[in-house]
Amino acid sequence: MTDASRARSFGPAAARYAGHRPSYPPELFDALEQLAGFPLAGARTADVGAGTGIATARLRERGARVVAVEPAEGMAAELRLRNPRIPLVRGDGNRLPLAGGSLDLLTYAQSWHWTDPARSVPEAVRVLRPGGALAVFSNDPDLEYGWIAEQGRRLEAAFGPGWYVNERPQRSQGGLDFAVRAVRWSRRISVEAHLAKLSTHSLFLIGRPGAQDFLAAERERLLGLFSDGVVEEAYVVDLRVAVRP
Template sequence: MTAGSRAHSFNSAAAQYEASRPSYPPAVLDLVEEFLGRPLKDARIADVGAGTGIATRLLHERGADVIAVEPGEAMAAEFHRVLPDVPIVRGDGNALPLADSSHDLITYAQSWQWTDTGRSVPEALRALRSNGALAIWWNTTAFDVPWIRAQHERIARHCGIPARAAARPDDDEAVRLAGLTGLRVARRQIRWHRVVALDTHLANIGSRSAFLVLDQAERRGFLKGERGRLREAFPDELLEESYVVDLLVAASP
């Protein structure tokens, strides 16, 4: 299964993605503002791989002049439904539909791994203003929580993927990004939690690309087994999901 197939698999579950996926804590954008030395209000921002607008919404709420870039038709339609007043254009990080030197900040929330850095880095640098910045972040798996680690390992075995922090590249990504861009790069990690119903938790699992490319019987079988295990561990059917946001910000020296 190619990365492109997995990236576009989200279109088959856009509404489920919007309803169940976690957002990000305010500290993420606080740290971006701290690194930039200015508030995001009125900053011109492009949110690339915006999906249904989970991160775009947070940028919009900060008062940013934000535009979303999203390749998927169904994801873009869901974006329009939840954020009708925010502009969105079709495209991806490898070929940004943005003018040269037009943006103060370009963000990739949970989407950088779907780009080809040989193309996406030059594209980001082309679209950024001279004092602009690039911000990349992911919700990653909190492996120090025993039940979360055990579940992640079950998911990895079932889907045939490596049991590593979800959606985050290796630990040298900050160094690699600095080398590719020539910019100074800062890395921060922010731990946060949310409490959700069991159904929401299972829908979140089912909205991941590794699951969406499986056939329906395989998905249903795993989620049925997981529901039984989690009901035993959480009889009130409320779960505290723990995440660690891995944030990289690259800006001019």
């Protein structure tokens, strides 16, 4: 499974992605402000790899003057549909369509792994003003919850350890030093909604052999574990913020 094939797989499922992928808790943006050293309100912001605008919309709600940057047409179309007031430009983190020194904040929500850090880090430095911040964050499964850890082991046994791709910046990279914060949160959703969310990962979108059988078996297993048909999906948001010197 190549990065290109993974990336192309999201477009046809953009509406399902927008409807079932988790959002982000308010505490994440509190922590982002603390590590960046300035408030989101009024901050000139670009959200790169914005997808359908899940994080972009939260940034706008906090008062950021945000523009979405998204390369894929299907995801961009869904973002326009759901967030018509958010400006959108087509592009990616390896070659940002943004002026040098024009931003207070550059964010990557669940999208840093689509970039080449040898290119995306210098691009971040280029477009940020001195004192501006690069923030990279992602919702990762909280493995302290037994059923989530067990599901992860089943996924790895069926499809290998590469099923979940979510690379992060190194602590020190390209002249930037990243501070790290973990933010835990959870949401209660139906088993069906959880499986719909799971099906939006590229492993399932790309049609790996056995993927649909896995989802069917997982439905039966989870309904046996949770008789009311509701699960608590728990996440650890890994937040990394670097301030440009």
